[in-house]
């Protein structure tokens with residue numbers, strides 16, 4: 001026995017020498033992100049609830065760092081790999097959103113302490129979950145010392161186009177004192193915690209020079225540290241962010257707008273969305289944010305079923321180039337008519353099991369087929385409101401079909417050979433070449449499918465599984481019956 005264990009250990013060692021694990025080889029494209037508003041996530045410590053008033057949508061609702069720890073297994077189970085926290089820094093009273101920073105160097109007292117934060121990060125890391133914190137660089141609370149400093153450090157009369165704008169003042173990022181303060185704060189959170197990255201809030205509004213200075217400083221401090229860019233103004237040109245090579249991924253508000261608009265109308269083709277896909281894969285893809293009508297609500301208002309609409313939307317978000325970024329509550333799913341209703345506490349007790357099962361499934365598929373994260377992207381074809389695209393790398397090819405039509409549709413695939421077959425893994429569809437040399441992808445109305453290109457083994461797997469099961473069950477049956485007889489014989 002000991003000998004066997006030793007030879008297995010030796011073999012494993014040998015394999016590890018041959019195929020060393022590449023440390024740090026994972027990229028941001030491998031992540032599945034979960035965006036979380038700490039105050040509105042989960043209340044884990046009621047002793048901190050001094051400012052909590054659930055009846056007031058503009059007050060703290062009690063969520064905290066201890067509450068996140070209690071839900072880490074749930075998030076892990078849903079397949080998320082990275083949690084993106086709302087700002088953790090101390091805020092002025094009622095700053096539940098995190099954008100009224102009154103001290104860049106301490107944790108908001110309603111959430112806990114820096115020890116609670118580090119404990120939360122450790123618990124996340126123990127489950128292989130990364131933790132990113134949203135970092136505010138453009139604003140402070142109107143009670144922050146910069147708002148009343150003798151040197152003019154904030155912009156006079158600058159209006160902030162956000163629901164929390166009253167209560168915040170805009171920093172003048174051209175001022176050396178502002179810059180050094182923000183950079184010191186970035187270094188503080190990198191040194192005092194094990195955070196894996198920052199999401200720069202409203203990065204599109206930052207002073208372009210300061211953005212470069214900040215991202216370079218972060219990279220010098222730790223080149224594995226993830227930097228994400230939040231986009232506040234949906235109409236702004238993103239080229240400054242796209243040109244910044246230190247930024248790993250950027251919000252794609254245009255994808256949210258296009259996808260939700262098209263999906264509001266069953267029968268509309270998703271092809272315009274697919275053709276506008278940014279193939280560079282550095283975009284954060286989502287349909288929900290904290291300020292717009294919840295996707296589920298919008299779909300329901302247009303007569304669409306929760307599960308049906310999530311299947312279509314998630315199939316795009318998890319198979320197109322980019323990084324899926326899911327808002328807290330989407331997987332419940334939650335309803336909400338926009339701000340502030342879309343920011344309600346997560347209703348964990350209203351979990352729809354079928355919706356949850358699909359979120360789990362699509363995450364598992366993305367992890368199982370890395371081509372969905374790194375493969376080249378191309379449009380294949382369309383018929384009515386059914387569209388097909390493919391992802392391909394040197395080892396794998398996957399076709400994705402989205403049928404937003406109100407009737408079934410078929411799209412032919414002609415660039416495969418008879419040696420291959422298409423295995424549809426969402427709906428168990430197996431497609432082989434027909435007599436004309438075509439692979440005909442047929443989907444019922446309002447469905448999606450992910451087809452894996454496999455070698456055509458000419459075998460009918462459902463039948464084989466059935467027969468295999470019979471052959472396996474037969475001897476087991478004999479064995480059990482034999483035992484039963486033996487037992488009764490003893491009596």
Ligand SMILES: [Ca+2]
Nearest residue numbers: 045046062064
């Ligand atoms: Ca609390």
Ligand SMILES: [Ca+2]
Nearest residue numbers: 091092093109
């Ligand atoms: Ca506070």
